[in-house]
Amino acid sequence: MLNPIHLRTLQECVRTGSFAEAGRTLGYTASAVSQQMALLERAVGAPLFERSARSTRSTTLATRLAERSRDALGALDALEREVHAMVSGDEGSLRLAGFATANARILPSVLAAVIARRPSAELQLDEGEPDEVLDGVLDGVLDAAVVFEYDLDPRKWPSDLRADDVLAEPLRLALPASHRLADSPEVALEELAEESWICTRKDTAGARSLVRLAAASGFVPRITFRSNDYSVIRDLVARGLGVAVLPGLAPSGGGVRLARIAGRQPYRRVRTLYRKQNTNPLLPIALDCLTRAGSELAVLWKSDFEHPPRGSRERASGSGPGPAAPAPPARENGTEHDAVHTDRGMTSDENEPASGRIEAERS
Numbered sequence: 001m002l003n004p005i006h007l008r009t010l011q012e013c014v015r016t017g018s019f020a021e022a023g024r025t026l027g028y029t030a031s032a033v034s035q036q037m038a039l040l041e042r043a044v045g046a047p048l049f050e051r052s053a054r055s056t057r058s059t060t061l062a063t064r065l066a067e068r069s070r071d072a073l074g075a076l077d078a079l080e081r082e083v084h085a086m087v088s089g090d091e092g093s094l095r096l097a098g099f100a101t102a103n104a105r106i107l108p109s110v111l112a113a114v115i116a117r118r119p120s121a122e123l124q125l126d127e128g129e130p131d132e133v134l135d136g137v138l139d140g141v142l143d144a145a146v147v148f149e150y151d152l153d154p155r156k157w158p159s160d161l162r163a164d165d166v167l168a169e170p171l172r173l174a175l176p177a178s179h180r181l182a183d184s185p186e187v188a189l190e191e192l193a194e195e196s197w198i199c200t201r202k203d204t205a206g207a208r209s210l211v212r213l214a215a216a217s218g219f220v221p222r223i224t225f226r227s228n229d230y231s232v233i234r235d236l237v238a239r240g241l242g243v244a245v246l247p248g249l250a251p252s253g254g255g256v257r258l259a260r261i262a263g264r265q266p267y268r269r270v271r272t273l274y275r276k277q278n279t280n281p282l283l284p285i286a287l288d289c290l291t292r293a294g295s296e297l298a299v300l301w302k303s304d305f306e307h308p309p310r311g312s313r314e315r316a317s318g319s320g321p322g323p324a325a326p327a328p329p330a331r332e333n334g335t336e337h338d339a340v341h342t343d344r345g346m347t348s349d350e351n352e353p354a355s356g357r358i359e360a361e362r363s
Contacts, residue, residue, distance in 0.1 A: 004076055006040040007069040009033055010048065014058045014066040094282040097126040097133040098146035101230060101249040102270060106166070106293050107146065113289040114282065121282055130155075137161060137273050143283050144274040146290070148247075151267050152209040160276060164287060167270040167294035169248035170301065171209070172258040174233070176240040181259065188262040193219035196242035198233050201226045206268075210245055213266060248301060270294065 012022040013033065020030040028036075041048050048062035058066075094114065098107050103125065111123050126133070130147035137145050138158060146166065149155050157163050173192070175182050181191065193214075199221075200206035207226075214221045224242055227233050230250035237244050238255035245261075247268040252258055272290055274283060 002043055002069075003040070004073055006036045006043075007065070007073060009036045010040060010062060011066045011069065011073075013037065013049075013056075014063055017056075017058070019056055092280065092282055093122040093124065094280060094286055095124045095126075095142045096144055096146070096286065097128055097136060097142050099129055099148060100127060101247070101251075102146045102148070103127050104251075105249045106270070106290070106297070109293050110286065110289045113292070114286050117285055117289075118282060134158075134273070137275060140275065140278075143278060143280050144272050144286065146270060146272055148205075148268050148270050150205045150209040151269070152212045153205040155205075157271075157273060161273045162276050164272045164274075164291070165269065165294075166272055166290050167248075167297055169268040169270060171213075171245050171247055171261060171266045171268060172252075173261055174237045174244040174246045174252065175257045175259060176237055176243075177255045177257055178240060179243070179257070182257040184259055186260040186262050189213060189217040190219065192243055193217070195222070196224040197221040198225045198227070198236050198242040198244040199223055200228050200233075204228070206245075206247075209266065209268075213245065213261070248297070 009022060009026060009028070012025055013019060016022050016025065019033040019037070022028075023030045023033045026033075037048060044061070044065070046059075046061055048059055048065070050057040050059060096107065096111075107125060111125065114121065114123060126136075126142070128145075130145070130149070133142060133145040133147070134157075136142035138161070147157075148169075173187050173189075175187075181187050197210065199210045207223075210221055210223075225233075225236050227236070230246060233244050233246070234251055234254060234256050236242060246252065246258070249270075272287060274287075
């Protein structure tokens, strides 16, 4: 096989017509150039120079080889630059996935921040519930996935995945603007025991969390409507058809008032899952951007809680007021995350099409 270093030296020898001059240009001694050309002639199987006591003249074969190798060496240079760019993260691709409200509220700013730092990177984003994207991370189809779990419906992730905390979303009561408790900053759940409730579909983490919250307050919620689209839930609440519990990332406003749940604050935890062995240089950049985005939302919620708009607690931005979520306790990945808890028959909390999502139930 022809050595590309020898071919570059050959090109300079042909151009300058001198081993000594080629050596000065390339930083070699004339002897080193002569040795390289001898090795190249051995690889080619024919002489490349006519040597005499006074001069060294290129043969027709040497001239032809120097010309033909120019494109090959140019392609090799381009490949080396491309590899360097991929290793440094300047180029390459990153494949992410997230659940619906994370894709709406967190991932757009994260993707924009990654592109700002690595303009030539290729980013891909998919959407799905935690159980829908988990296999993609495990199989390497996805570099990372943004997932959630509720405090009242905890789960464990595979031990060979890392789970970085991004955000703790406070759960808030969503009340119609005309509700008797709409102006209360904090509401005890038992005060809503006789209300109609709206929540996500059966066998979702959100629905199970509502049932457990209500049970702790001594009642079973009478659920009249279900939807996996939080925009639908918000609109149903706004029309006075019931009350609901919404995570911080869910859209609010539009005639809905949010109130803190009295007592211990429940949360939905947002985390990023990725393989411990993943060496994609773009992944640490994305993880840093996710952490920053989560911190900014936590500060926003804290600001809204401490300085609510005068005369109204309604927000149209969809962030919802509330205190900054405290960071979950640190835990070592691979100890608590040592098993897979999946239910392939589980109905997802989000990501359902808007039509046909409302399911009325008779009490």
